[in-house]
Amino acid sequence: MTKNVFILLTVILIQWAGVVYAFSTSDTTISFKYQNYDVNISSSDKEFFNGRLSVSEKGMVLFSMDSSFTDYVEHKFIDLNGDGSNEMLLYLTEGASPYVFHNLYVFDQKKGATPIFLLQNGEVDTSVAGKPLLSVHLRMSPAILGLWYSWFVEYKDGKLSFVRPPDGRNQQLKADLESIKQNLDELNQNNLICDDFAYSVFFEYIFLTSKIAGNETEAERFFEENYKCENKIEALIRFKKYASDNYSWIKDVSNYNY
Numbered sequence: 001m002t003k004n005v006f007i008l009l010t011v012i013l014i015q016w017a018g019v020v021y022a023f024s025t026s027d028t029t030i031s032f033k034y035q036n037y038d039v040n041i042s043s044s045d046k047e048f049f050n051g052r053l054s055v056s057e058k059g060m061v062l063f064s065m066d067s068s069f070t071d072y073v074e075h076k077f078i079d080l081n082g083d084g085s086n087e088m089l090l091y092l093t094e095g096a097s098p099y100v101f102h103n104l105y106v107f108d109q110k111k112g113a114t115p116i117f118l119l120q121n122g123e124v125d126t127s128v129a130g131k132p133l134l135s136v137h138l139r140m141s142p143a144i145l146g147l148w149y150s151w152f153v154e155y156k157d158g159k160l161s162f163v164r165p166p167d168g169r170n171q172q173l174k175a176d177l178e179s180i181k182q183n184l185d186e187l188n189q190n191n192l193i194c195d196d197f198a199y200s201v202f203f204e205y206i207f208l209t210s211k212i213a214g215n216e217t218e219a220e221r222f223f224e225e226n227y228k229c230e231n232k233i234e235a236l237i238r239f240k241k242y243a244s245d246n247y248s249w250i251k252d253v254s255n256y257n258y
Helices: 011-021 168-173 177-189 197-213 216-226 232-251
Strands: 030-032 037-043 053-055 060-066 069-078 087-093 103-107 117-120 124-126 134-140 150-155 159-163
Touching: 011 060, 011 216, 037 069, 037 087, 117 134, 124 197, 150 168, 159 232, 168 197, 177 197, 177 216, 197 232, 216 232
Parallel strands: none
Antiparallel strands: 030 037, 037 053, 053 060, 069 087, 087 103, 103 117, 124 134, 134 150, 150 159
């Protein structure tokens, strides 16, 4: 087993089994107010994707959602766009995927009772006072456990758009190059490089995280120093295209709409 983040697929499958059966072991019923809306959530431990969410006003159901989630996680109220009115962040879990720990639904009561955005493994970042951002976290290939890439989005002018924070928050998006190099060195020592799928995943990860953080030259420099296979030019083109394609998806505001 290599150091830090590299774990074989078989281990992932074992952990996946643990995740699949780790959701709530009892029935859940929760109700709370969001502005003038009544939010009701119910689910049962009998099966997956049997949760029900409804948003109503004065007894009239304005929005309902069935069979798309397993259980309630939590909810938060926060003013994301600085207009003086809180948005509602609702965390709901599937419980049946090693990739999706929860989905984050974003509601804005000024736009009605229906969620306006959906973020996979979404979180809210309030580390900078008065400048809340939302973050998205996605897992890389199942060949490696521990490789995640993340980015920030901001709610502004009715849209959720990709943003690079001008403060220290952007630093947490970068890859831990020292740790990655340790894993690559160990793969190299065990002759598990050019024909091994995991070897390429590490470089895809580095190029993508560097693209998101706005430091692509760092990825190219790391690649030049550490890539040990013969098809270097072709590999460089492939890794850069992988990062560019994923970055284009990240910047497409329509991909966040509910």
